[in-house]
Amino acid sequence: MDGVMAKSTCFDLKQTPLRQVNQFLHHQVNPADSVTILNPDGAHNLAVGLDLPIAVEIHGHAGYYAAGMNKQARVIIHGNVGTGVAENMMSGRVQVKGFASASAGASAHGGLLVIDGDAGLRCGISLKGGDIVVGGSVGSFTAFMAQAGRIVVCGNAGDAIGDSLYEAVLYVRGEIKSLGADAQFEPMAEADYATVADLLDKAGFSHDPQEFKRIASAKQLYHWNVDANQEY
Amino acid sequence: MGPETQPTNQPIAREESAGYDRRIQNYIYNAAAHGLYEIRGLGAKRKLPHFDDLVFLGASMSRYPLEGYREKCVTKTVLGTRYASKPIELATPITIAGMSFGSLSANVKEALGLAATEIGTSTTTGDGGMTPEERKSSQTLVYQCLPSRYGFNPDDLRQADAIEIVVGQGAKPGGGGMLLGQKVNERVAGMRTLPEGVDQRSACRHPDWTGPDDLTIKIQELRELTDWEKPIYVKVGASRPYHDVKLAVQAGADVVVVDGMQGGTAATQSVFIEHVGIPTLAALRQAVEALAEMKMTGQVQLIISGGIRTGADVAKALAMGADAVSIGQGALFALGCNRDTYFQAGEHHSAVEDYAALGTAPGFCHHCHTGNCPVGITTQDPILEQRLEPAIAARHLRNYLQTLTMELTTIARAAGKQNVHHLEPEDLAALTLEAAAMARLPLAGTNWIPGW
Numbered sequence: 001m002d003g004v005m006a007k008s009t010c011f012d013l014k015q016t017p018l019r020q021v022n023q024f025l026h027h028q029v030n031p032a033d034s035v036t037i038l039n040p041d042g043a044h045n046l047a048v049g050l051d052l053p054i055a056v057e058i059h060g061h062a063g064y065y066a067a068g069m070n071k072q073a074r075v076i077i078h079g080n081v082g083t084g085v086a087e088n089m090m091s092g093r094v095q096v097k098g099f100a101s102a103s104a105g106a107s108a109h110g111g112l113l114v115i116d117g118d119a120g121l122r123c124g125i126s127l128k129g130g131d132i133v134v135g136g137s138v139g140s141f142t143a144f145m146a147q148a149g150r151i152v153v154c155g156n157a158g159d160a161i162g163d164s165l166y167e168a169v170l171y172v173r174g175e176i177k178s179l180g181a182d183a184q185f186e187p188m189a190e191a192d193y194a195t196v197a198d199l200l201d202k203a204g205f206s207h208d209p210q211e212f213k214r215i216a217s218a219k220q221l222y223h224w225n226v227d228a229n230q231e232y
Numbered sequence: 233m234g235p236e237t238q239p240t241n242q243p244i245a246r247e248e249s250a251g252y253d254r255r256i257q258n259y260i261y262n263a264a265a266h267g268l269y270e271i272r273g274l275g276a277k278r279k280l281p282h283f284d285d286l287v288f289l290g291a292s293m294s295r296y297p298l299e300g301y302r303e304k305c306v307t308k309t310v311l312g313t314r315y316a317s318k319p320i321e322l323a324t325p326i327t328i329a330g331m332s333f334g335s336l337s338a339n340v341k342e343a344l345g346l347a348a349t350e351i352g353t354s355t356t357t358g359d360g361g362m363t364p365e366e367r368k369s370s371q372t373l374v375y376q377c378l379p380s381r382y383g384f385n386p387d388d389l390r391q392a393d394a395i396e397i398v399v400g401q402g403a404k405p406g407g408g409g410m411l412l413g414q415k416v417n418e419r420v421a422g423m424r425t426l427p428e429g430v431d432q433r434s435a436c437r438h439p440d441w442t443g444p445d446d447l448t449i450k451i452q453e454l455r456e457l458t459d460w461e462k463p464i465y466v467k468v469g470a471s472r473p474y475h476d477v478k479l480a481v482q483a484g485a486d487v488v489v490v491d492g493m494q495g496g497t498a499a500t501q502s503v504f505i506e507h508v509g510i511p512t513l514a515a516l517r518q519a520v521e522a523l524a525e526m527k528m529t530g531q532v533q534l535i536i537s538g539g540i541r542t543g544a545d546v547a548k549a550l551a552m553g554a555d556a557v558s559i560g561q562g563a564l565f566a567l568g569c570n571r572d573t574y575f576q577a578g579e580h581h582s583a584v585e586d587y588a589a590l591g592t593a594p595g596f597c598h599h600c601h602t603g604n605c606p607v608g609i610t611t612q613d614p615i616l617e618q619r620l621e622p623a624i625a626a627r628h629l630r631n632y633l634q635t636l637t638m639e640l641t642t643i644a645r646a647a648g649k650q651n652v653h654h655l656e657p658e659d660l661a662a663l664t665l666e667a668a669a670m671a672r673l674p675l676a677g678t679n680w681i682p683g684w
Contacts, residue, residue, distance in 0.1 A: 065453040090386065223431050
């Protein structure tokens, strides 16, 4: 690697098939390389399974599962994305300059997902340790069954946010339509303000952490039924 | 004559109710005392139309048998030929079903892998991710993508030999996994990103797709992620297999796995186990029909599971049109599930008292959910899990799988087949009206297929 310059490559999806682009991203890149993808035209499964610290920029809208299962790479989508952007991400950073559809960051174990615009239903569903920052608002069922990680929402949240949460923590700046089963508001502690400030900084937003509310699990669903052994 | 009309010398004062028999009475007393449904392991216990209700016709004047021991009978089975560049090649059509580390101990997962590898078949991960032990011990390992996505990660995906998207399982079509707190120890909790000791109820729906159209894209994502190398299976619990198989094929599956209602589980509500889903026999026939109508027979392989116990079951499943079978509970029994002894440090030890402590006895136990398995199979307890020694357990399972394969070839040769995959419905007859209707096979001694 020493002395080898990081290389830049550009693909036009109108010219090169998706499978070829993904296989290039899997096998023909080195750390610090950058790849630009033009004319995605809503293609699904773009830049999935990346496994090196490379930079990928997608100019246009992407379909389902953009940057799915990402590890280490930094991916920017200059457009909107379909369902499941950065689903099951392990590490790295994925940024959507536009809006994201359903299940953004689903089951992400690590890394940071930034959505500049709004996110649809089930943002951060089954989250397992990743962080998500949404510049706009989120739809209903945000963080459904989320197990670990943090979600920061700068706008409003729809119905049933935080339903069946485990240890994930949610911060919302705007209005919340309703809490899901077993979700509760909790007081913000110093550590929460620091967390929000840090995530906002990493995502490039400048809101005041004081404006955010914390939502976490009331842990009433952790065990099957507290009365289970009740005998008469 | 049904039992209700059988002559009895009981006086009318001692007449038992058919509707409110003592089993139902106990169920009601239990519900009244606890206010909570029963959770248990294994599969449906009720009697169902099954492979036992079919027989092979065997060779005769018009059919030419093969010599039972000498003549070749091929058992090789290839799965995933539709799109995968690296299909799975197995030495036998009998595979090991997905069972999680968490529900099973790491020793058991290792034993399953060792035995499967020796026989030349595949093992499958479960709702707890892939353990290093099972990857190391399994030559061919199928990696499940489940609704919960516990421990799911791209590195394990890349080191899997095939990928199985689990939509449902036969014990509980429409339900997610369940692992009660006593089994969620430090390692299990860590692999699943859960608090230790939590009563884990897995998701019943996938987090990032919601129907067959989405599934098409999800399958493509997994293919793109793994460079189109690995076969992709779709597993469904048997509820509407005719439609589900068609939708799975349409979505791009290489292999469809159909799990009938006799399929086991580590823990689920007993009402779910006994009352949701259809029998394996009925599900298999519908799945075969769906593939045939789509002209996908042989292109998309079909694996059937749910109560496959014997070589005869395997042979009947293949004759009805399955390409392979998957075994879960049978494998656990081979490891000593429900036995009165366990074999540790070179000798047998009685487990009877430990069964009694669970309120049960050898032969009846379904207390997998408690984590206190007396024979060290469905446990995370550091003492109990030592009751199963991987090398010994693997030998038992290898013997069992070998027996099934030998029984399978015995039947195939008797039916005049040089390849177990040449067994066909014409080789079978049904013993009961129910089995004849479900399997769409003639009642033995007649040409009658009820409802056809």
